[in-house]
Amino acid sequence: MSFRPVLRILGRLLQFLALAELLPVVVCVAYGEPRSALAFSVTAIVTGGLGTLLRFFGRGATSQQLFRREGILIVVGGWMLASLSGAAPFLLAGTVTSPVDALFESASGFTTTGASILTDIESADHGILFWRSFSQWLGGMGIIVLFVALLPELGPGARFLYRLEVPGPTAETFHPKVHDTAVVLWRLYLLLTTVQILLLLLGGLDLYDAATHTFSTLSTGGFSPRNESMAAFDSPFVQIVVIVFMVLAGANFSLYYLAWRGRNLRVFGDTELRIYLALIVGTSALIGISLIDSDSYSNAFRAGLDATFQVVSIITTTGFATADFDTWPGFAKVLLVALMFTGGCAGSTAGGPKIMRMVIGLRTAWREVRDSFSPNTVSAVFVGGKPVPEPVLRTVAGFFILYVSTWALGTVLLTLGGQSLLTSSTAAIATLGNIGPGLELVGPTGNFAFWSDAQKLLMVLLMWIGRLEVYAIMAVFTVAFWRR
Helix, strand or coil: CCHHHHHHHHHHHHHHHHHHCCHHHHHHHHCCCHHHHHHHHHHHHHHHHHHHHHHHHCCCCCHHHCCHHHHHHHHHHHHHHHHHHHHHHHHHCCCCCCHHHHHHHHHHHHCCCCCCCCCCHHHCCHHHHHHHHHHHHHHHHCHHHHHHHHCHHHCCHHHHHHHHHCCCCCCCCCCCCHHHHHHHHHHHHHHHHHHHHHHHHHCCCCHHHHHHHHHHHHCCCCCCCCCCHHHHCCCHHHHHHHHHHHHHHCCCHHHHHHHHCCCHHHHHCCHHHHHHHHHHHHHHHHHHHHHHHCCCCCCHHHHHHHHHHHHHHHHCCCCCCCCCHHHCCHHHHHHHHHHHCCCCCCCCCCCCCCHHHHHHHHHHHHHHHHHHHCCCCCCCCEECCEECCHHHHHHHHHHHHHHHHHHHHHHHHHHCCCCCHHHHHHHHHHHHCCCCCCCHHHCCCCCCCCCCHHHHHHHHHHHHHHHCCCHHHHHHCCCHHHCC
16 A cells, blocks of 8 residues: 555645635634634644645655555545544634534534534534534535545546545446546536525525525535524525425435436436435325324424425435424334435435435345245346446445444444433434434434543444445454555
């Protein structure tokens, strides 16, 4: 393994983060928050200095030295360094006093998890809350994908980084050059961001609320500068706008490119998209009916809107809330927990296992059932009319085994603190799936402040594992990875 290209690229990444950390300074100045402005300024200087140092040690390295192991190390190291750098302002501004709490909040931001240890969000400075949402926006499309877009000189190594960063069983590219694909993705991301901000401004939000909630919506992150999350805005128009953009963020971004290119039939025939939309419509209807039937709501429109909002928020792993669904009937809560194990579409900003993996996994299982009574039949697994290669089937099977095992182990370790099984299990899937809220103590009206430092660090690790989709971060912890 060659460490010099790793150091060089990680150094460039830190320098980019240093520039990003200057944007909240403008917000701090606008709201008269000198301590937070100083915190971000110091963080940016230190981060930029460390980036320059890493680039110095990585000088002379070329993109031709970037192979699979180096790519994995860059992606894992990039997310960890981003989380560490992003934690500094929380400490320096006095928002939190514990380094573990600062790391938890920062990692939750960059991984777009949305779980928080802040008990009174609105007491924090505007600049800090802006940074929480902005870090999610950076992490949503992926800071590595942004890096690939900004650095065409990465050469052939960019493909490794792109495939490791883009979520899903396969990383679809629609340009011969991965750099061009990354540029298109970020242009689409910026366009959707601009449109949503304008719509929220029309809905009566000020620029600060419109921007922060847009950052958290399109990244499917869920951080809000309001204690009541989206429930603070008693506006059906605003909530419907957020629903629409959560749905858009949870779909495969490559479909937007195809639609823009005029390939509409291919877009609407996409198997994953149809299942994704069917799950949203069907689950929302079932939960809405259960809310009315249980007398939880007397207004059908409000029941339907809250049901749809929570369903979309959970399946896209955004984590916004307009109601305390922990108080809903058991049937509704079971459906929401089931969606936590689904996630959005491959190639989206959503977390979770992804619907495409669910489809491939179920069809593979059904093939094995058929083959059990007809062993001489050679059959393939088809998705969208195309056969899925056997290596992809093995990758998906391995992913689910590791994903479920990680969730189960995380649940067991979290219960050691004396919390209930429901609190621990939903906290584990909420962090591993980058969702945010769970049930009981970690429900939409709760937070993660009560956990011990060791358990918070465990959940930070779960966030990283979920964001990097298991394989990359687990590879780094194997002995074989470091052997030459």
